[in-house]
Amino acid sequence: MAGHKQTDPQALTARLLDWYDRHARTLPWRAPPGMRADPYRVWLSEIMLQQTTVVTVAPYFDDFVARWPRVADLAAADLDDVLRAWAGLGYYARARNLHKCAQVVADDHGGQFPESEAALRELPGIGPYTAAAIAAIAFDRPATPVDGNVERVMARLYAVTPPLPGSKAVLKELAAAHTPAQRPGDAAQAMMDLGATVCTPRNPRCAVCPWADACAARAQGIAQDLPARTPKPERPTRRGVAFWAVRSDGAVLLLKRPTRGLLGGMMEVPSSDWLDELPGDAEAQAPFAADWRLLPGVVRHTFTHFHLELVVMAAAAPEDVDATGRWVVPDALSDEALPSVMRKVVRHALAHV
């Protein structure tokens, strides 16, 4: 009815599904509207997409499914190969859990992902959001995955002004009321697409939104300001030295980090402790005694809980050097499981040595 404002959540979802049938994004892991996707592909993409964008993930996803087409293939893969293929996606605990999860699915579930949210949550690396996403998208269970996109859309549609994270439970309940009995998987993906392409963090495109006439934030002119957030405490900055050791044949010294902890199991350019202040005796932590020379500039990287500033010291390695680690020629560096921060160190060192 023209001019009638529809606010029943299920009716709004029906309208959203119509919109999705016309505007669904084509994504490498996605089945067309009305079709069910392969659970392995849904799971892999959801783990990769945590904290990362669709554009970044797509080539990694294609590479993973080409190398390991089924969950059993990934389970049988060497963890180092998985970490190497993951390098650059960040949050490496996810890659280790990914591998562990593949093994549990292969060994304990006969290579088939369980279908219920509760059983999915028992698997390594699968939290409430991912369990709900897989249950809905791969198995068409009426589950409600709620991520930052969905929270934003709900906060705006209902003009929820109390800030996140306090308002999380309210937003989740609002989202759940939108989950339909029919096509819950498409509804979940439609909500994700709406948040990613129309109800975007900045400059939401309300004029083309299927919910424009029902949206309370739009009516009040506060869409841009929602969701409100309680400010986060400042991240501290830590500082350290990375040691760029070059042998006469050009090979560079790399070390494997301990399996547990930040960047666990990944490769690194050997570095000092990372502390609030640059360690005064940093050279004492070098992999071997040499004439270490400070390169100009600083390498900066931001982790979830802190900023990191690394300076780089370089030295030629004596012929008979005895150092823990592995010597890698520059051409082979791109094949190593180097996390983003260490790739920055490599680029910085290659530019300045």
Ligand code: SF4
């Ligand atoms: Fe978001 Fe605008 Fe649609 Fe409201 S009308 S849901 S603010 S895009």
